[in-house]
Amino acid sequence: MDKHRQGATASYVVLALCAVVWVVLPAAVHRFAQEAFAEFQAPALHLAGKARDLARFWELKSRDKEEILAASRDLARANAALELQLRRYEDIRKENVRLREMLRYNPPPEHLTVVARVAVRDSSTWWQRIVIRKGSDDGVRAGCPVIFSDRVIGKVAVAHHTTSEVDLITSPNFRCTGFLEGDEQNRIVLVTGAPGRGLASGRSRVTAIPQDYFYPVGNAPKVTTTGLGGVYPAGLILGHLEGGQRTTQDGNFRESSLTPTRDLFALQEVTVLVPKYPTPGEILLEDQAQKRLDELR
Amino acid sequence: MRETPEAEALPSSPIAKARLYLVFLLFAVGFGYVIVGLALRQLIQTGDLKAQYDTQSRRVVLRPPSRGLIYDRNGYVLVENRIRWSIKADLLALQPEIHRKYLALIKAERVRGAPVEFDKLQDKARLDVLQGWLDRVWYVIDEAQPNKRGGARPRPVRPGDEPERRVNPADLRKHLRERRALPFVLVTDLAFPGSGRALRPEEGQRTIARFIDQFPVNGPISLESDIVRSYPHGSLAAHVLGYIKDTDELPEKVNELADLPMDNLQKLQYTGKKGAAGIEQTFDAVLKGMSGWELWTKTSSGYNKELVASNPAQQGSAVNLSLDRDIQCAAERALAQIKDSKGELLPGAAVMLDVNTGEILALASQPTFDPNRLADRVTQVYFDEVDGKGGWMNRAIQGLYAPGSTFKVITAIAGMRHGIVDWDDILECGPSFRVGARDFPEHDPAGYGQVNLEKMLAVSCNVWNYMVGVRLGQPRLAAEARRFGLDTPLLTHVSDLVNGSPYELPYPAARTLVVPDAAYKQRIGAGPWTDGDTANSSIGQGYILTTPLHMACVAASLARGETRTTPSIIHDPGRDGRHVGAEPIGLTEAQLTALRSGLERCVTEGTARTVRIPELPYAAKTGTSEYFKNGEKAHLAWIIGYAPADNPAVAFCVLVEGQLDTSTWGGKTAGPVARDMLTTWARKAETPTGAQPASDCQRK
Incomplete structure (x- = not known):
């Protein structure tokens, strides 16, 4: 019995000592340990993701032939329609290029696209993050926007070698500017993530809505990216304004919640838009930002 | 029975025991003191100590x-x-x-x-x-544009x-x-x-x-x-x-x-x-x-x-506010067109009032400033720039000027009220009028010949006014000017919206308005009053000083057939149209009709004919008075009036300060500003409420 007690006490002491040692260790060691853990668990995340894909594959495989034939017929029709649309877009693109050349228009920063499967959806109400199966080895950098189709999903928070953590637009760490649908003056509003209350999931908030902004009753206006900040291309959908807009008590503006256009935790695949050249904001996210800034000077 | 070691250790002598009890007592007192002190702070002084804590730590x-x-x-x-x-x-x-x-x-x-x-x-x-x-x-x-080697290049801070x-x-x-x-x-x-x-x-x-x-x-x-x-x-x-x-x-x-x-x-x-x-x-x-x-x-x-x-x-x-954005915009834009021979803006002011309520529809002053540049931080450079142009002064309410020929309506009213002249009397008006040893000239060297009230107002005959003014005498002329409120500060606050502020706008010309008389001339040490001074006063020259807002009020009062108009810059849909100190003008119907007809003729065939608006008949009186700028004579261009002529709704006054090398005349210089304001007002008045035309007064 005494031996048991002594053993328990000793383990508490060791635990406390470990905690103290961890606290006093330099920040670089902390960082290394976190990175090492992320890289260590990356194969497990990959494996889990692939297992889910396999399950989905077998689920699809089990469908009967009639169903598949009908689906492929529908797809063929959709394909034909899209082919036509593609040709029309090609004409528009050429016209666009011609006009840009005429106007000597300086195009916005180009983006490379990296398509990534979602490995883990962290449903924690605190973090509002997902992990994707592409990392710095694939060219993903911290600070890059993440989209699905024409909708903004979030922004890369950390890029590990083979995986990346993405702050969703409902994350408190997310912030970007937006334009409101129908606002002819194109005034900037601020879109931020807001932590959920209790067990509720996170949500986004739109602030600095001008008092004289009105929209037709019954329509939830879209909030789209401005394209002015050098990160998000213009016109991507951030979400829709919820009906209840509150006037701030100082009377200057209104604020509202934002409904994301997708269920963010049901996503299976996303696209990371990687700017061709790192933006200043990306460099500031680097560990040695000040050193890098000094080097660039 | 064997004693315990503790019992053995206790002192046995009474003195030792007494000492021990004393020590116990001291401990007990000390401990009690601490306990009582803590209890006092915890139970009795809690509120005070908490307040003290809050004060110090918050x-x-x-x-x-x-x-x-x-x-x-x-x-x-x-x-x-x-x-x-x-x-x-x-x-x-x-x-x-x-x-x-x-x-x-x-x-x-x-x-x-x-x-x-x-x-x-x-x-x-x-x-x-x-x-x-x-x-x-x-x-x-x-x-900074991104460079191709990865990353924007930060620029070092330079002195x-x-x-x-x-x-x-x-x-x-x-x-x-x-x-x-x-x-x-x-x-x-x-x-x-x-x-x-x-x-x-x-x-x-x-x-x-x-x-x-x-x-x-x-x-x-x-x-x-x-x-x-x-x-x-x-x-x-x-x-x-x-x-x-x-x-x-x-x-x-x-x-x-x-x-x-x-x-x-x-x-x-x-x-x-x-x-x-x-x-x-x-x-x-x-x-x-x-x-x-x-x-x-x-x-x-x-x-x-x-x-x-x-x-x-x-x-x-x-x-x-009672201002109408579009009329204000038209007034300022028109004022900004008036330039001297070097292309510099001429200082000026324009006012338009609602005849019935006295609400101010436009109150413009030039040169002006951009309040956006003062909203956050005023730079000395900008302050000096505005100051150098004289842009801080609101000329419409602070500028004090001789009203010139626009004052002739008051001379005429005074003459008719005191029986010196009637609306149909014809006076022989030559090229000048002699008062004492001095000839007071007509502005037309040939003179106007036979002149009645209507013609006097249309052509702005000086000699007619010299004759009436001198016969009236300065006391009666000054009294008439005071009756129209030319010595009374305007824009005084009438509602209780702002406690303690007697004015709707700060700095109205309250103390330096001048309706001159003999006592005034004595007071400023300029000697005794003469008939020559009266002749000068009768055409709005000499010592008299007033503001464009006062003259706009005179025009509004004339339009209503009253003596006073209480202007206001605050919009009140329930305003009843009563004016502080107003009384009937005191003319017969025929006199008033002739007076108004003369003002209409001023526009149709007289000094304001160049700024006629065919679709909007209006009444006006122009004026060109003299003032001294840097010791030399320059001209002030005036126009006052009301519109429409048959059913007055708005009254106006425009003033432009001429420069030494630039000729300025009431009709020619100030008239276009009045015309633009009236045109804008008419365009808005004709349009049904709720279908106002698109404004050309754009946000900047």
Whole structure:
């Protein structure tokens, strides 16, 4: 019995000592340990993701032939329609290029696209993050926007070698500017993530809505990216304004919640838009930002 | 029975026992003292001690409210609030970084073998760290184009850079001395980051977006928004609207803002704004709103630590002006067309009133200023620029001028009321009129021959007025001018909207209006009154001084057949049209008809015929008076009147200060401004309410 007690006490002491040692260790060691853990668990995340894909594959495989034939017929029709649309877009693109050349228009920063499967959806109400199966080895950098189709999903928070953590637009760490649908003056509003209350999931908030902004009753206006900040291309959908807009008590503006256009935790695949050249904001996210800034000077 | 070792250790002698009891007693008393003391503090003094703790460890931070909006009579916004994004550094969160920097600096000094000045190094560490963060902010918001080797290239700070690229040591010292608890402002206005250069709106938006989209969300640098005054139409009605200035004064009744022991708590306030001129100043009490407050705990070094409670600020109330945005715009645009031979703007003023209510539809003064450039910080350069042009003065209510021939309507009314002349009397008017030893000339060298009242008003005959004026005598002429209120300050406040402010606009010409008489001339030491002075007064020259607003009121009174008009800059749909001190004009129907007919002929065939509006018959009287500029004679161009001629709705007055080398005449110079105002008014009056034509008065 005494031996048991002594053993328990000793383990508490060791635990406390470990905690103290961890606290006093330099920040670089902390960082290394976190990175090492992320890289260590990356194969497990990959494996889990692939297992889910396999399950989905077998689920699809089990469908009967009639169903598949009908689906492929529908797809063929959709394909034909899209082919036509593609040709029309090609004409528009050429016209666009011609006009840009005429106007000597300086195009916005180009983006490379990296398509990534979602490995883990962290449903924690605190973090509002997902992990994707592409990392710095694939060219993903911290600070890059993440989209699905024409909708903004979030922004890369950390890029590990083979995986990346993405702050969703409902994350408190997310912030970007937006334009409101129908606002002819194109005034900037601020879109931020807001932590959920209790067990509720996170949500986004739109602030600095001008008092004289009105929209037709019954329509939830879209909030789209401005394209002015050098990160998000213009016109991507951030979400829709919820009906209840509150006037701030100082009377200057209104604020509202934002409904994301997708269920963010049901996503299976996303696209990371990687700017061709790192933006200043990306460099500031680097560990040695000040050193890098000094080097660039 | 065997005794215990303890029992054996007890002293056995009575003296020893007594000593022991004494020690016990001392311990008991001491212990009791502590217990009683603690109980006293815990149970009885709790309230006082808690209050003391709260006072010492908490502070209230006051957030100024945003000011109320100012609208024109149709509900268009003339003054609004613009969101201002500023970047601030949390000094408490930066403390560890500053401390590391401080230690590094000490180490470097010791390696150099130099004597260590700790205070200076502390300041330098703080400054370096803040400068580092400011560099990062600029690195993000600057429009540097990405280079192909990866990454935008930050530009090092140079001595010639705009002030906001450098952390000003004096500002930082002042902040630490006075507002250590509040975040330090790194960039005041993201939309206009360099105060020395003007950004186009889209450039400003891009700067804001770059910071919001790119700068890391977490960290010691925060984005805060507050409100700045915005005048969306630029300089439109600037003299009426006024401008604001910074204030660090605590709000009145600050201790009643919250249900807290505010009088004992330390208070800090973000810099607020208060009206410094115009409506912004006069109606400051209405517009300013109520401050918000935040109750913070503070650290031992004076920084804010934790927010305990807060209450947001409440916006001030709105003020509805009587101005009509479009007519005001037309008046200012027309005034801006009047230039001298060198192409410089001629100073001037224009007023338009609602005849029945006295509400002012337009009150323009030129040169003017852009209140947007005064909303945040007034630069000496801009102040001097406006001052050099004489742009601070509101000429419509502060400018004092001889009314010239526009005064002839008052001479005519006085003559008819006192039986000196009647509406159909014909006077022989030659090229001059002799008073004493001096010939007073007609402005037409040939003279006008036989002149009755109507013709006098149409051609603005001087000799007719000399004759009537001299026969009347100055006392009766001055009395008539006073009857029309030319010696009475206008825009006095009639409602109780603003307590303690007797005026609707600050600085109206209240004390220096002059309706001259013999006593006045004696008072200024110019000698006894002569008939020559009376002759001069009869045509609105000499010592008489009035404002364009007064002459607009005279025109409005004439249109109604009364003597006084009470103007107001505040829109009140329930205004009953009664005017303070007004009485019937005192003319017969025939006299009044002839007087009005003369004013109409002035437009159709007289001195204002060049600014006739075919579709809008109106009545007017022009005037060209003399004034001395730098010791030489120059001319003032006047026009007053009302429209439409048969059913007056609006009255107006325009004045232009001529220059030495530029000829200015009432009809030719001031007339086009009146015509533009009337055309705009007519266009709006013809259009049904709710279907107003698109305004050409655009937001800037």
